[in-house]
Amino acid sequence: MDLILNELSLHGQFLSLDDFCASAKSLAKILQEVRSCNTNLQNEIGDDLKLYKPTTFNQLQVTPQMKFYELLTSPNARLLPEIQRLKSLLTTLQIEPYWDTHSLQNSTFQYLVGSDDFRGTGIAEAYARSGVLISFIPSNYSYSPVVVECNEVEKRIVNIFAEKDLIDHLYKIQILNIGTYIRLMFNEKLNFNNIDCRYGFNLISSQNANEFISSFKGFEQKSWQEIIIDDGLDYKEFHKNTKTKKYFEGNYWKKGIYKFKISSKIRVFGYRELDTFYVLRFDLDHKLSDLG
Numbered sequence: 154m155d156l157i158l159n160e161l162s163l164h165g166q167f168l169s170l171d172d173f174c175a176s177a178k179s180l181a182k183i184l185q186e187v188r189s190c191n192t193n194l195q196n197e198i199g200d201d202l203k204l205y206k207p208t209t210f211n212q213l214q215v216t217p218q219m220k221f222y223e224l225l226t227s228p229n230a231r232l233l234p235e236i237q238r239l240k241s242l243l244t245t246l247q248i249e250p251y252w253d254t255h256s257l258q259n260s261t262f263q264y265l266v267g268s269d270d271f272r273g274t275g276i277a278e279a280y281a282r283s284g285v286l287i288s289f290i291p292s293n294y295s296y297s298p299v300v301v302e303c304n305e306v307e308k309r310i311v312n313i314f315a316e317k318d319l320i321d322h323l324y325k326i327q328i329l330n331i332g333t334y335i336r337l338m339f340n341e342k343l344n345f346n347n348i349d350c351r352y353g354f355n356l357i358s359s360q361n362a363n364e365f366i367s368s369f370k371g372f373e374q375k376s377w378q379e380i381i382i383d384d385g386l387d388y389k390e391f392h393k394n395t396k397t398k399k400y401f402e403g404n405y406w407k408k409g410i411y412k413f414k415i416s417s418k419i420r421v422f423g424y425r426e427l428d429t430f431y432v433l434r435f436d437l438d439h440k441l442s443d444l445g
Contacts, residue, residue: 155284162288165214174235205252352434
């Protein structure tokens with residue numbers, strides 16, 4: 154699937170570099186998500202997401218006084234710690250692939266958003282490629298979808314400008330499988346690197362997927378104090394005894410095994426280190442949960 158950087162969303166609207174850096178953190182996270190998705194997609198389907206931009210992107214105004222290429226080359230800008238942190242990601246916005254060197258638009262067609270013709274822009278290219286827009290915010294494009302009409306055929310172009318929206322979209326259109334989606338979507342307080350593949354994502358089905366997603370979302374949105382006292386999550390210790398000790402390795406028992414609730418039957422088991430809960434396995438029928 155093609156991603157199109159919306160050049161119209163960068164038009165010198167930032168009053169200072171500090172303003173730009175504060176906003177660019179959101180875009181930087183989206184670009185990191187593109188990288189993470191591509192790592193997984195290459196392994197799963199041998200394909201990746203391509204982020205297209207126009208060859209003129211370097212000339213766009215970031216602030217009224219500074220163009221994008223100056224942001225990366227100006228000695229004053231490079232001294233800013235935030236620019237240093239963002240530089241490697243922002244550099245990807247000025248290199249190939251470019252959509253305007255191999256545009257799929259028809260220059261004789263109008264690409265209408267309302268009554269305005271957007272031919273020759275990234276918005277029209279997203280229509281032509283059936284792609285997804287990625288926009289800077291704040292801008293005039295802090296909404297989704299962008300509805301474009303060409304030859305009386307309307308397309309609702311998804312416009313990504315917030316963290317995790319791209320991951321959510323790729324899952325909804327079935328580019329990401331449930332396991333990859335959960336790993337990428339829930340990584341603030343949850344970590345799935347140590348999950349037992351025999352009792353992991355393969356147990357999530359179309360029937361229970363929404364329950365897992367809803368529970369993980371609630372888990373990550375709460376503080377640890379809220380998690381501990383939340384009756385819905387029912388976070389509690391899972392005890393080691395003669396019946397349960399075989400289910401987890403000794404080093405995990407030493408860390409302390411805990412469980413929380415997905416539904417009336419489904420439980421998630423793992424251990425906590427600092428502010429991260431490392432998921433080890435799922436229990437769909439509550440049989441393991443009853444043992445400890």
